[in-house]
Amino acid sequence: MNYTCKKLEMNFSKRLLDWYKIEHRDLPWRHTNDPYVIWLSEIILQQTQVKQGLPYFKKFVSKFPTVHDLANASEDEVLKLWQGLGYYSRARNLHHTARFVSKTLNGEFPNNFNELKTLKGVGDYTAAAIASFAFDEPVAVVDGNVQRVLSRYLGINTPINSTEGIKEFKTKAQKLIDISNPSVYNQAIMEFGALHCRPKSPKCMFCVFQQDCVAFQQGLQEELPVKLKKTKVKKRYFNYLVLTDSEENTIVQKRSGPGIWQGLYEFPLIESEKEQDEPISSDINELTGLPAKSIEVVKIYNDEPVIHLLSHRKIMATFIEVKINGPLSGIKFSKTYEIHKIKDLSQLAVPVLIQNFIESEFSMA
């Protein structure tokens, strides 16, 4: 390493930390060294903006103050509290890891990057975050913010989501980290990416890095970082059967993997290749195991399909009311359905698509 390079690094860190001291947000997970709380915050914040994750963080810390509290909860409880945040494998892994740390490690989190990475749901980024924030290990975090800052500052146009780019940005990030204060440095570079060197209209006019930033000097800040296109969104058609009986019961099923919403509940589902006007009663019969005689009325709640957008799916959903003669309780179903009071559906963890339906149809006084 030559002298010029070293001087530049120190310059980078000093300017970054000076900016951070003035501009940083006051966020609750920055007031602790507890690896449990830091781990919890980092899982919640994966692919999630601070504004969206903050209320979930508060709920979880309040309900599960220690890793043992989280470990002693059921997976259904954890999923219910996670409901609406998305990427539900995070919640399942969170619960799994809590039990592992609580029972196998006696509540002691691993205290270094390599061992942290062995935990389920903890990858390179999260291991670096916990290791630096909780244990002052000088390992650089590399998230979307860091990649954006470095691609602009250093003028790197390697796609950030390519194999080569992922490796390159890790190397550059590790070279720039301030090993005398890895915790604050890591917080600072992410905060700088989130607030100042933001994706759209970065605040280059007031930037402490104007002199050194390759992107700014060449007017490329809007072109960087480069990212490979994502895969096309596919359509899926979900037809939900909302059974109602004489006792205000209905039946639901827990989704099992692989696929979306694993572990969450939904109504009996008929998925079709295309839009389907009306499911045939034989479908209903087959799905529920109920004799055709006991099905009284079939009606569609929504005229037009409800469109539910995911990052990689476009779901067109219809909800079909199926009135059953007599009580559902006591009927033996062909699949593993659970009977619940309609008013108790709010106790279950469900996808936002289902939650919206329940609220619009069943929550009226």
Place this chain on the structure above:
DNA sequence: AAATCGGGGCC
């Protein structure tokens, strides 16, 4: 290397 996995916010 590419696909999967959510939902909200912003333009």
Place this chain on the structure above:
DNA sequence: GGCCCAGATTT
């Protein structure tokens, strides 16, 4: 409509 977000895991 497209892109982004304190990414990890599976195929």
